[in-house]
Amino acid sequence: MAFSSVVTDVVVIGNRRLAFGTFTNGAATDSGGDVTTGLKYVSWFVPLFTSHLGSEAPKVTLNSASAGKVNIVTSDAVDGNWIAMGI
Numbered sequence: 001m002a003f004s005s006v007v008t009d010v011v012v013i014g015n016r017r018l019a020f021g022t023f024t025n026g027a028a029t030d031s032g033g034d035v036t037t038g039l040k041y042v043s044w045f046v047p048l049f050t051s052h053l054g055s056e057a058p059k060v061t062l063n064s065a066s067a068g069k070v071n072i073v074t075s076d077a078v079d080g081n082w083i084a085m086g087i
Helices: none
Strands: 003-013 016-025 032-036 042-049 059-062 069-073 078-086
Antiparallel strands (some): 042 078
């Protein structure tokens, strides 16, 4: 199974949006992928691991492939939640 992500909810706070979701870095050969946040521009992003305690810290690139996407590079077979703020 390849890297996948899901947006669970987007909440409007003033003139900003707060998006929540999950990601799965499924296969043993995967090293990450793009999270489509549902935002046009991401100001900040926080990944939270729900598996593999002690995993190395992920590398996160905001607005990577296009505005609103975040690229995560992490260990293989890591699952987690994420939260992002932007517009």
